[in-house]
Structures are given as C-alpha cells and as structure tokens.
Amino acid sequence: MSQVTEKKAAKGKLAIYWASSCGGCEISILQIDAKILDVDAAFDLVFCPCIADGKVRDIEKMADGEIDVCLFNGGIRNSEQEYMARLLRKKSKVLVAFGSCASEGCIPGLANLNDRKSIFETVYNQGSATTPDNPQDIYPQHETQVPEGTLYLPVFYDTLKTLAQTVDVDYFLPGCPPEADNIWKAIEAIVSGKLPPKGATIGVDTTVCDECKRKKNEKKIKKFHRTWEIIPDAETCLLEQGLMCCGIATRAGCGALCPTVNSPCIGCHGPNEGVDDYGARLMSAVASVIDSNNEEEIDRIIAEGIPDPVGTFYRFSLAGSLLRRCNKATAGNGH
Amino acid sequence: MANENFEPKIVGFCCNWCSYRAADLAGTARIKYAPNVRVIRVMCSGRVDPSFVLKALASGADGVLIAGCHPGECHYIEQNYKAMRRYSILKHTLRAMGVEPDRVRLVWASAAEGQQLAEAIDQLVVDVRKLGPLKWPGNWSENGHREEALETILKEHEEAVEVS
Numbered sequence: 434m435s436q437v438t439e440k441k442a443a444k445g446k447l448a449i450y451w452a453s454s455c456g457g458c459e460i461s462i463l464q465i466d467a468k469i470l471d472v473d474a475a476f477d478l479v480f481c482p483c484i485a486d487g488k489v490r491d492i493e494k495m496a497d498g499e500i501d502v503c504l505f506n507g508g509i510r511n512s513e514q515e516y517m518a519r520l521l522r523k524k525s526k527v528l529v530a531f532g533s534c535a536s537e538g539c540i541p542g543l544a545n546l547n548d549r550k551s552i553f554e555t556v557y558n559q560g561s562a563t564t565p566d567n568p569q570d571i572y573p574q575h576e577t578q579v580p581e582g583t584l585y586l587p588v589f590y591d592t593l594k595t596l597a598q599t600v601d602v603d604y605f606l607p608g609c610p611p612e613a614d615n616i617w618k619a620i621e622a623i624v625s626g627k628l629p630p631k632g633a634t635i636g637v638d639t640t641v642c643d644e645c646k647r648k649k650n651e652k653k654i655k656k657f658h659r660t661w662e663i664i665p666d667a668e669t670c671l672l673e674q675g676l677m678c679c680g681i682a683t684r685a686g687c688g689a690l691c692p693t694v695n696s697p698c699i700g701c702h703g704p705n706e707g708v709d710d711y712g713a714r715l716m717s718a719v720a721s722v723i724d725s726n727n728e729e730e731i732d733r734i735i736a737e738g739i740p741d742p743v744g745t746f747y748r749f750s751l752a753g754s755l756l757r758r759c760n761k762a763t764a765g766n767g768h
Numbered sequence: 769m770a771n772e773n774f775e776p777k778i779v780g781f782c783c784n785w786c787s788y789r790a791a792d793l794a795g796t797a798r799i800k801y802a803p804n805v806r807v808i809r810v811m812c813s814g815r816v817d818p819s820f821v822l823k824a825l826a827s828g829a830d831g832v833l834i835a836g837c838h839p840g841e842c843h844y845i846e847q848n849y850k851a852m853r854r855y856s857i858l859k860h861t862l863r864a865m866g867v868e869p870d871r872v873r874l875v876w877a878s879a880a881e882g883q884q885l886a887e888a889i890d891q892l893v894v895d896v897r898k899l900g901p902l903k904w905p906g907n908w909s910e911n912g913h914r915e916e917a918l919e920t921i922l923k924e925h926e927e928a929v930e931v932s
Contacts, residue, residue, distance in 0.1 A: 713819035760866025
C-alpha cells in the first residue's frame with residue numbers, strides 16, 4: 434500500500450486542453466502507440482475534456498503551478514478560451530503550444546480574413562442547408578435576460594489569437610497534427626528534465642526539402658498549376674513541376690509525407706527556426722524561382738497561378754503572422 | 769479620406785549601390801523631398817525580404833518604398849529582378865489582406881537620379897496621404913466586453929451549485 438502511495442506521489446500531473454481546434458491533436462497523442470503506457474506511468478491525466486470527464490472548477494481549486502505539463506492545442510477564438518488559457522497558464526509549470534492551431538492559428542486562423550460580423554452572418558443568417566433562415570436577425574449575445582436570471586455566452590472575437598499572443602508559452606510543438614515521434618521527443622524531454630531554452634520550438638531545424646527524396650534541379654517556373662490540373666511525375670521536385678509545394682519554407686519533421694505520395698507540401702509544420710513570418714519566407718522563395726524578368730509576365734504568372742495568395746502562403750499561419758489578419762476596414766477583399 | 773494634417777510614415781529601403789547614392793546625391797544637390805521617409809540602407813533591393821515590408825506595416829508604417837538599381841544594372845547582376853518578382857507576389861498578397869497597392873512601391877533609381885528618387889518619394893507621400901493612415905495594429909484591438917466576459921466566467925463558477 435505504501436509503495437503504491439509513494440509511486441502515486443511521484444507521478445506528475447498532465448493536462449491536455451483544446452480551444453479552437455479540431456480534436457486531431459488529441460488523436461495524434463494516441464499515435465505514440467504503446468508509449469502511451471509510459472506516459473501513464475509518468476503522469477496522472479488531471480484534465481482532458483476530449484477523453485475524460487473533468488471540471489474546470491477542480492482546476493481552479495489547484496495551487497498555482499500544480500500541473501506539471503499542459504499540452505494546449507487550439508487558437509483563442511472567444512473569451513471562454515482565453516479564460517482557459519489564462520487559467521491553465523497559471524496552474525501549469527510548463528505550458529506547451531501543442532500543434533499548429535495553438536502555435537500559429539492554423540486553418541481556424543484563416544477566419545481572420547473576416548470579422549465577427551461577417552462570420553455570424555455566414556453561420557446564422559444565410560439560409561443554406563447548414564445555416565437556417567433568420568428573418569429576425571437573431572445573433573448570439575453575450576448577455577441574455579431570462580425569467581430565471583441572466584445567461585452569458587462567451588464573447589466571440591473578431592480576431593483569432595494564437596496561444597502566445599494570449600499568454601506566456603514555454604514551448605511550441607509544430608504540425609497539424611504534430612508527429613508522433615516529435616510528441617514523444619517532447620514528452621521525453623519534459624520527463625527527463627532535459628528541456629531546450631524557454632520559447633523553443635521542439636523539432637528539427639531544417640526544411641521539408643531536406644527530407645524529400647525527389648530529384649532537385651535548378652528551379653525555373655513559367656506557370657503554376659493547381660493540384661487538380663496535372664498529374665506530377667513521381668521523381669522530380671514538385672515545385673519544379675509548377676505545383677505550389679511549400680516544402681522550401683516549411684519546418685521538417687514529417688519525413689516529407691505529402692511529397693512522398695505525390696501531393697505538394699501545404700506547410701503545416703510552420704516556419705523554420707528564426708523566421709518571423711512564414712508566408713513572407715515562402716513568397717520570397719517562390720518569387721525568386723519564377724522564370725521571367727518581365728514585369729507584366731511576372732504579374733500574370735502570379736495572378737493566374739496563385740488565385741488565393743493568403744490561403745496559399747498563410748494556410749496555417751495567418752493568425753501568427755506579422756499582419757495577423759486582413760484589414761478590418763476593407764473586409765478582406767482589398768477593395 | 770484625405771487629411772491635410774496627416775503626415776504619413778514611410779519606410780524606405782534603398783540599395784547601397786544606386787538608390788542610396790541617389791538619396792545622397794539629392795542631399796548634396798539640395799534637392800528637397802518630403803521628410804516622411806525613413807531611409808534604411810540595404811546592400812541590394814534583392815535583400816528586401818517581404819517580411820521587412822510586413823514588419824514595417826505591422827509596426828505602424830503607412831507606406832513602404834523599395835528602391836533599387838535599374839533592371840540590368842544590379843551590382844549583384846540580377847538580384848533586382850528577384851526584388852521585382854518578390855514585389856509582385858507581395859503586392860498580390862497584400863491586396864488580398866486589404867492593404868491598398870499604392871502603399872507599397874518599388875522604384876528604380878540610379879546613383880545619378882537624385883531628382884527622380886526625390887520625385888518618387890514625394891509622389892508616394894502624396895498618394896499615401898490621400899489613402900489616409902493605415903494604423904495596422906488597430907486591426908488587432910480587443911472586442912468590447914472582453915474583460916467583463918472573462919470575469920463573468922469566474923463569477924458563474926463561484927455561484928454555481930457544486931454536485932459531487
């Protein structure tokens with residue numbers, strides 16, 4: 434009995450939380466397979482709404498820093514998520530921005546091309562199959578009076594924020610979702626106490642091209658193709674074939690999964706070490722291999738080949754980019 | 769939008785070999801140009817990473833000028849063509865983000881073209897003044913009732929009946 438108690442006392446406390454995300458990050462934790470038993474041996478899972486019942490109030494009652502590690506996935510879309518981010522920051526010794534959403538906004542961050550008003554109109558008032566007719570223009574309110582008292586909903590923000598734009602973050606884990614190997618590496622580092630300096634991204638410092646086995650020559654692009662327009666050959670670099678492969682600007686760690694199966698890298702691992710703005714780095718790299726010195730031709734190649742520049746260059750990183758969102762005053766279409 | 773009292777803040781990236789010397793020449797020749805531009809010397813217009821421009825705008829600049837050697841006259845053979853392509857792709861993206869294309873401009877000025885550079889700066893200042901302030905960080909302002917909403921959650925949790 435005493436041995437069991439001792440063992441229990443030595444266990445760390447682990448929390449896994451999700452904010453504006455899809456739940457894929459939780460699934461990716463299970464991809465570490467049998468090693469999950471090692472995680473269980475080292476930690477008690479004190480809070481993880483995805484797989485276990487837990488109460489926020491139990492976390493509120495904890496002492497500050499009582500949770501050893503919190504893996505936080507998801508961006509901050511509303512006030513409730515901001516509350517949870519602040520709470521878990523306070524209660525955790527180590528807070529990890531787990532995955533692309535928490536680190537750089539990811540796909541939900543693309544909503545930063547809109548604001549609350551236009552998102553609400555799309556969701557609650559466009560009469561499509563998923564959005565009912567709403568003739569009375571009823572939208573979610575922060576406060577609603579009912580006979581029983583006042584009901585509150587979280588405040589939905591115009592701009593989705595990353596975790597680091599909201600609270601102090603200790604480590605970042607890239608990927609949508611993070612790779613099992615890298616998750617394990619992070620957990621091992623935390624358990625053994627061999628942690629990198631605060632603020633580091635846990636992963637490798639190279640790009641997807643380094644892990645990609647395709648043949649690479651000098652890149653010269655006359656025309657960009659969308660993925661459905663051509664069937665690329667399986668040997669040559671996809672960018673050289675005119676597909677917008679983001680591997681040149683994207684942090685490695687995935688083993689070049691997408692290019693290996695003939696699909697261009699879409700950049701889910703985010704920027705490499707020392708890069709301020711993922712999209713700027715990708716733009717810079719792609720622009721330099723366009724094979725033209727004629728201003729008009731360059732404009733044409735870009736306009737025809739990249740119809741959705743923000744969705745191409747900032748697919749995963751808009752919220753975490755230097756500009757973070759579109760100009761509110763022009764509502765995203767630039768006109 | 770035009771506001772006579774609005775003084776645009778312009779960040780200017782000038783290449784070491786041509787346009788920075790053009791700016792120097794404008795100075796020694798006492799050619800007047802708008803004082804709104806803050807010139808930063810870079811070795812080549814090809815050194816101007818799009819992130820420099822984005823950082824300037826995100827830090828409160830109203831416009832950005834990139835100036836380099838004329839096409840074919842680059843000190844590093846053809847890096848100004850890379851600047852041309854990066855400018856094109858950046859403009860394409862900025863338009864989608866709601867930044868008016870007139871705010872970011874690429875111009876060519878040789879070391880002898882102090883007058884032309886001064887005119888290009890004046891023109892950019894006139895155009896940006898017409899557009900008004902960009903105030904990019906204002907786009908991130910927090911929504912109303914945010915702090916209240918954060919406090920409400922705590923209050924609700926305190927008031928709620930605990931079931932065990």
